[in-house]
Each structure stands twice: as structure tokens, then as C-alpha cells.
Amino acid sequence: MSMHTATIEWSRAPHEADPKTFTRNHVATMAGGQQVKMSSSPDFLGDPHCADPEQMVISALASCHMLFFLALADVKGFPVAHYSDNPVGELGKTDKGMALTRIVLSPRVGFVDKQPDADTLAAIHASAHKRCFIANSLTAKVELDLG
Template identity: 60%
Template sequence: MSQHLSRIEWQRAAHPTEADTFSRNHAATLNGGQTVKLSSAVDYKGDPDAADPEQMLLTALASCHMLTFLAVAEVKGLRVERYVDNPVAHLEKNAEGRMAVTRIDLSPQVSFSGDNQPDAEALDKLHASAHRNCFIAHSITSKVTVTPVTA
């Protein structure tokens, strides 16, 4: 199996607009050396110019679904030319009354080239296979729906 590393670093600093609290800004350094600027969501005194953990969870799932979809499509002999998604995570109270990302909606729009064009049923099966095989989808408890968007 594999390991995936990250380093999270925060240093106390004054909040830029609220003197009675601290800055939520911090950085994640990924195992490839990339640094991502993070903060809490704006609703929780975060920086609007930084990614928040909820966005990162959403992005991880959407990226995993896309990469798995591309692999499944390739195995099926399909040539994907473009894949665009505008995923949405819903932060709300769960069954225990705690705030959680309870639902994630993916709405991928996929363009294919070549003679082998999947119909709507085949496209649904491709997305279902991608969802079944996405590592991140297996790692979260939120309900995930995939609604392909046709051009």
C-alpha cells in the first residue's frame, strides 16, 4: 500500500479584522513540496483568499472521482477529451445534531472524442464504476450523489 504525507503549520498571529481572536490562516505542505494556503471557512472567521478544510474535502473527492473515471473510461476504450465538475459540499447538522459535511453533489460534464461515444446509460455505468472504485469515496461517510451533465 502507500502512505500520503502532509505537514500542517500554524503560527499565532492577530486576526486581520477582529482584535479579540486569532488568525485561522495556516499552510499545508504536501509530500510533493507544494504548499497550500488554508484557513477556516469565512463563516468561521477564515480568510476568503485561502482554501478551507471543507473545500479541500470536496476537492479531494471530486478529484478522486475524476481520476478514477478517466482510468475506467480508458480501460473501456473511451477517449476523454475534457472533464469539468462544479461539486458542492453541504455543511449541515447530521443525525446526531453535529455540524458535518453530510452530502456532496458531483455534476461532471465529460466530452469524448472518436467513434466510441457512450450513451447516457453507459455514462451512468462509468460514473457508478468510478464511484465504487474511488478511494476517497470509501473514506468518508457523507452521502455522495453523481449527476452527470450532458453538453
């Protein structure tokens, strides 16, 4: 098993737009030392110039899916030249409260030389999704838009 760590740091300060409440801004420091400015979503008094936890979850999902896709495509003889995604997460009410209920990944892939047919491409994505640690950790419905 592997362990994964981060540090979250926040200090009380007045909210910039509403001094009657506190700032949601904080810093996440990853194990490698890189820092991410974070806040809550602007819908919840957060700073729109910072990453919010929901963005971090959908980014983690898209990154995990991509990394498995790259490895699987390479093994199948379809080396990837470039890959991009614009994941979208939908926050909704559940019986447990608010949660990410739906995440849509929209990967766009370019290959080095040969392009897999549509069925092979879909199978590689399905296999990547099945193996993705983050997807396996979420209760949100994850959809792929291969459009």
C-alpha cells in the same frame, strides 16, 4: 498499502478583522513540496482568499472520482478529451456535530471520438464512485448530477 503525508503549519497572530481572536490562516505542504494557503471557512472567521478544509475534501473527492473515471472510460474504449467538475459540499448537523452531509459532483466530460450512451456513461460513473478511495472514506451522501 501506501502512505500519504502532509504538513500543516500555523503560528499565532491576531485575526485581521477581529484582533480579540486569532487568525485561522495556515499553510498545508504536500509531500511534493507544493503549498496551499488554508484557513477556516469565512462562516467560521476564515479568510475567503484561502482554501478551507471542506473545499479540500470536496476537491479530493472530485479528483479521485475523475481519476477513476478517466481510467475506466479508457479501458472501455471511450478515451476522454476533457473533464471538468464543480463539486458542492453541504455542511449540516449530525448526531456527531457539524459535518459534510451531502456532496454533489457535477462532472462534464468530452470524449476523443465516440461518446458512450447515457446508460454506459452512468455505469462508468457508478463504477468510478464505487472504487474511489475518498468516497469510500466519507460518511457524507455523495450524489452525481450528470445533467
